[in-house]
Amino acid sequence: MGEGMKAMLAKPIQLADQVAKQAGWQCFRPECMELRTRAEKLAALLRQAARAELYERPAARIMADTERALNKAEATAARCFQSHSRLRRFFTLNPVSALPRTLALLDTALQDVAWLLSISTPHADDDDGLHGLPNIAQNEPILSQIWDHIARLHNGSLAARADAAGILASLARDNAHYAKLIIEEDGVAPLVKLLKDGTDDGQEAAATALGLLGRDEESVEKLLNAGVCSVFAAALKEPPMRVRAVVAEAIASLAHHNQRCQDLLAQTNAVRHLVSHLTAGTIQEHSRYSVTGNSSRNATPPASMTSLHSVVLAKTFSVHDGTSGFPANEPPSSSEASDGQQQAGKNQMQSVVQSVIAAKTTTNGVTGLPGRAMLTSNGLSGRGLREAEDPDTKANMKAMAAKALWKLARGHVGVCKSITESRALLCFAKLLEQGAGGAGTDLQFYSAMAIMEITRVAEHNLALRQSAFKPSSLAAKAVMEQLLRIVSKGDDDDDLIRPCITALGCLARTFTASETRVVGPLVELLDDRELPVTKETVVALTKFACTENHLHVNHCKAIVDGGGAPHLVQLVYLGDLQIEALILLCYIAMHVPESEELARAGVLAVLLWASKQAHMVQDLRVETLLADAKGRLELFQSRSSISVIH
Structure with missing residues (x-):
């Protein structure tokens, strides 16, 4: 017991002894004898409590109430037992009505201290029942x-x-x-x-x-x-x-x-x-990995190839060695790749995983990258115990690990860097590909949310964006492929699509000019989708079309070619996303004002109408942008072609 608790018990013990000493020795009233009896019992319980390990929170409240009751008892006893003659003491007028009240307070203190001792004293049988309701907790x-x-x-x-x-x-x-x-x-x-x-x-x-x-x-x-x-x-x-x-x-x-x-x-x-639990069973153990292939260049990398860049180059050579079906310096078109990529996606995913894992280990099993901690279980016993777990437990472990990484990565550069430097990005990509039904759905959702948070941080952190999502990164390519697959599929699972859309928007500045597959599927989501999905899509497309994106002209043309202008016009006129849609439409009008699609969609009329709407013009994001877009569009399109808006 701490010194504070001993000091807390000292005062009530002294008061109980004083009340017992004063009461009953020279007084013949039965009430005073009862007062003495209760004071003696209370003193005994308090001394017993002083020898026990008390639970301090209720003990503090009980001791405070007990001290107040003893103070009142001491005052009552003092009025009866002052230094007078025995005869005067016998006939001293003392309000008898105060004694029953004082006795009741002492009874309450006795019950509370007894309850405190009952819960603070361990019992051999560990009684599972409750110990009653103390008076201090009646309310x-x-x-x-x-x-x-x-x-x-x-x-x-x-x-x-x-x-x-x-x-x-x-x-x-x-x-x-x-x-x-x-x-x-x-x-x-x-x-x-x-x-x-x-x-x-x-x-x-x-x-x-x-x-x-x-x-x-x-x-x-x-x-x-x-x-x-x-x-x-x-x-x-x-x-x-x-x-x-x-x-x-x-x-x-x-x-x-x-x-x-x-x-x-x-x-x-x-x-x-957490990453170790996420990758276990999803990505094979590092000691089982080697980069295999038909040519000598695809063999297990030598000990000198210990950097991720070396393995990336080796993998690039193997992919562009005619095996992929596309020229080495020319990306496949969307029509050519639609069938081939879906068939080869699953096969390439395993190859991507093998390449990155091989970069992190040497042929003797020692860590190849200095300062990079191994993320697998150490020792056969731990791996054996993990493999012995039932599938539901392992699936739940993966889901909770992905959920924890999602929450830890939110807005935290350090955690995001730790995740991207490990195998987690590859694992997230694999889980996005595999998850289907039951726990798999949770895994997909948590993985997509984790990727979304990492890309949100990378969007505003150049170092993280360049290290984790550079175009040559195989892990980044694997993640992008799965995000694009889910968005292109466009099924009814809006909860899964939304983080994927957000992640693609955050990665808008990382795509090269040769990557032309991203904008089209996003534009298709503008047509007849739920409001949250449409909002995320408009925001993502804005990041592709904004001036800060060095490929904004290419992306704006892709949005127009994909039929996005009529949908945006409709959203500005009738939708709940008027401001967001207007901002995107302004960027498109600024960067591709000569487009015939914009003229046919009546974009100039929309901008003129929006410039007369007070709630739109007063928005700080729209004020300057709308004037510039309207001016650019008026240079290339005739006002006579504008239909009158009623």
């Missing part, structure tokens, strides 16, 4: 349950602690107020300890509870101060896979609400372990 009965289960986390057996953690997790899941109460009543520290030292069931329950407690930034901050990040990072490596999956989900929850969680986890090995 909020749930507080008694929270105290009881937190106390069991402190002094119960491992099985009792696991049950208590599970009940606290249920309470936190049901009600946000209960989650705050658990944090306020110091429930985080024993949960963290259970996650470190508990049984498998206890660790799983503790991780679940900790994830559910972090519902807002303030709550997560308290969890971080309790050292939860370092424990999470360690738990991703040691416990069984089902526990690690829950830990990964908890990391995702905490990272969603507090950015400092991203900083702290980025300083640990959490990202490394």
Whole structure:
């Protein structure tokens, strides 16, 4: 017991002794004898409490109430037992009505202290039942349950602690107020300890509870101060896979609400372990990989080829050696590639993975890139345990790892750099290709969201964009192929399409002039789609058409050639995306004002109409852009061709 708790108990013990000494020795009233009896019992319980390891949160409130009750009892006894003659003391007028009230307060204190001892004292049988409702929790009965289960986390057996953690997790899941109460009543520290030292069931329950407690930034901050990040990072490596999956989900929850969680986890090995779980079973182990082929140039790279650039060059030579069916310096057209790329996509994905993995290892199995940590499980025992897990558990582990990486990567350059320097981009591409139904759908969605967050950071970070999404990067090509496949497919899964559209828009400045397959599928999504998908599409196309994009003319022509102008005109007139559609239309009018498609779509009329709409002109994004676009378009198109808008 700490010194603070001893000091908290000292005053009530002294008061109880004083009341017992004053009451009953020379007074013949039965009430005074009852006062003495209760004071003696209370003093005995308080001394017993001083020898126990008390749960401090309820103990502080109980001791405060007990001290107030003893102060009142001491004042009542003092009025009866002042230094007078025995006869005067016998006839002293003392309000008898105060004695029953004082006795009731002492009875309440006795019950509360007894309850405190019952929850603070470990029992051999670890009684799973509740210890009753203390008087101090009458106004909020749930507080008694929270105290009881937190106390069991402190002094119960491992099985009792696991049950208590599970009940606290249920309470936190049901009600946000209960989650705050658990944090306020110091429930985080024993949960963290259970996650470190508990049984498998206890660790799983503790991780679940900790994830559910972090519902807002303030709550997560308290969890971080309790050292939860370092424990999470360690738990991703040691416990069984089902526990690690829950830990990964908890990391995702905490990272969603507090950015400092991203900083702290980025300083640990959490990202490394999450990537390891993501790649396990999706990408073969590094020792099994070699770059195979029909020619000698496709053989396993020599020890000197230890850089990713060397392997990229080797892979480029093999692809352009006539095996792909396209000239080495000429990209395939969309019509030529539509059948061939779909057939070769799956075969090339495995080859891409092999090339990048071979770049990270040498022929003797030692890490080829200095300073790059291995991301696979160390030792046959760990790999064997992982392979022994049931498929549902492994699928859930991958889904939660992808979800955690998504949340950790959001707006964090360091985490995004760690992910892109590993095999995670290739793994995300593979999961986008494989996922179908059930857990696969979650894997696809979480992978797409992770890619979206990484590309959002890369859009505004030149170094990350150049290192992770350079045109020669095979991992970036694999990701782009899968994003483009999903967008081109255009199925009804809007939740999956939206992050893919956003990611393509964020990568708009990374595409070369020879890449002409991206804009067309995006333009097709402008036609009769749900509002969220249409909005993401317009925003993405704006990033292709804006002046900051060095290929803006090419992209604007592609948008017009794909039939985007009529759709944008309709969105400006009638849609809920008037401002966004108008901005994109202005960029197109500025960069390709001579287009006949713009004239047939009546774009100039739209711009003239928009310039008279107050809510459009007042938008700061539109004010200057609209005037410039209208002026450029008037130079190339005649006003006589404008239809009158009523």
